[in-house]
Amino acid sequence: MTIACRLEGKVALITGGASGIGEYTAKLFCLHGAKVVIADIQDELGHSVCKDLGTSVASFIHCDVTNETDVQNAVDYTITTHGKLDIMFNNAGISDPAKWSILENDVADFERVLRTNITGAFLGTKHAARVMIPAGRGSIISTASVSSVVGAAASHAYTCSKHAVAGLTKNASIELGKYGIRVNCVSPYVVPTPLSRGFVGLDDEVFDKAMRSCANLKGVSLEGEDVAQAVLYLGSDDSKHQEKIERVKVLRYSVSLLRWIQSPATAMHRGVGHCVAAAQQDAALPQRGPAFSQNRRNSRRCAELFLRSARKLAT
Numbered sequence: 001m002t003i004a005c006r007l008e009g010k011v012a013l014i015t016g017g018a019s020g021i022g023e024y025t026a027k028l029f030c031l032h033g034a035k036v037v038i039a040d041i042q043d044e045l046g047h048s049v050c051k052d053l054g055t056s057v058a059s060f061i062h063c064d065v066t067n068e069t070d071v072q073n074a075v076d077y078t079i080t081t082h083g084k085l086d087i088m089f090n091n092a093g094i095s096d097p098a099k100w101s102i103l104e105n106d107v108a109d110f111e112r113v114l115r116t117n118i119t120g121a122f123l124g125t126k127h128a129a130r131v132m133i134p135a136g137r138g139s140i141i142s143t144a145s146v147s148s149v150v151g152a153a154a155s156h157a158y159t160c161s162k163h164a165v166a167g168l169t170k171n172a173s174i175e176l177g178k179y180g181i182r183v184n185c186v187s188p189y190v191v192p193t194p195l196s197r198g199f200v201g202l203d204d205e206v207f208d209k210a211m212r213s214c215a216n217l218k219g220v221s222l223e224g225e226d227v228a229q230a231v232l233y234l235g236s237d238d239s240k241h242q243e244k245i246e247r248v249k250v251l252r253y254s255v256s257l258l259r260w261i262q263s264p265a266t267a268m269h270r271g272v273g274h275c276v277a278a279a280q281q282d283a284a285l286p287q288r289g290p291a292f293s294q295n296r297r298n299s300r301r302c303a304e305l306f307l308r309s310a311r312k313l314a315t
Contacts, residue, residue, distance in 0.1 A: 015071075075127040117158070124140075124142075137180045143227075145158070186230045
């Protein structure tokens with residue numbers, strides 16, 4: 001079956017394109033006729049992806065998104081190789097160890113996550129704009145997260161960084177719209193990537209089964225390809241009138257799960273990773289009588305249910 005090539009003749013630069021959502025997006029972009037430059041610190045993986053896609057349509061450049069010179073060089077390499085840059089996908093991102101108490105968080109971990117997740121998106125946006133403004137067109141897309149719009153679905157550092165990505169998207173879209181440049185972000189929930197599996201701390205099979213079991217919408221699951229489809233839409237001319245929006249992919253976001261752990265007092269939604277951590281940490285905590293918060297009890301109950309379900313699925 002022939003597919004309509006929605007990116008025919010376009011050139012895209014994808015940071016963090018050697019694995020996860022970035023890799024899925026690179027493959028989908030090439031399938032739709034784009035030339036792709038993958039910018040990543042994972043050199044071996046990046047070259048491997050380009051080889052699979054074909055060196056006539058995909059190329060790799062080493063890029064640490066926390067280093068402005070690297071980001072500038074990646075953009076300049078794209079212009080030198082292909083003559084233009086139509087789509088910038090700021091996708092590179094990391095997380096920190098799952099330490100849910102702010103008292104246990106290290107400032108070094110916090111700063112490391114912010115440097116990659118938000119400074120990287122800022123530098124990508126800045127240097128994409130540098131070449132897109134004279135061209136009078138372009139699409140800049142960043143990977144945000146459901147943690148851009150809710151609290152306690154991830155660590156403090158990750159949540160802060162993704163809120164900042166959403167803010168950067170809104171600011172840049174207002175500034176760059178007058179030059180014909182669209183700026184958007186995608187905000188997925190838990191997608192089975194090396195980053196998310198490592199953060200939750202479950203092996204691949206248990207992680208996937210557990211997420212399917214708590215999905216509100218049965219029969220489907222959120223995959224990296226689904227997020228790539230949203231990025232494809234935002235990078236294509238199909239979205240030529242859309243900017244500063246957050247396309248939230250939340251097929252795995254279980255409303256029934258949230259009901260157990262929502263605190264009306266704080267309006268905080270605790271995600272699966274937080275539930276797992278809470279179950280592990282609370283085992284060592286004494287009950288504190290009437291003062292023991294209802295929110296903590298609900299979180300603990302949800303965590304116990306989730307872990308019990310995960311162990312059952314693993315057997």
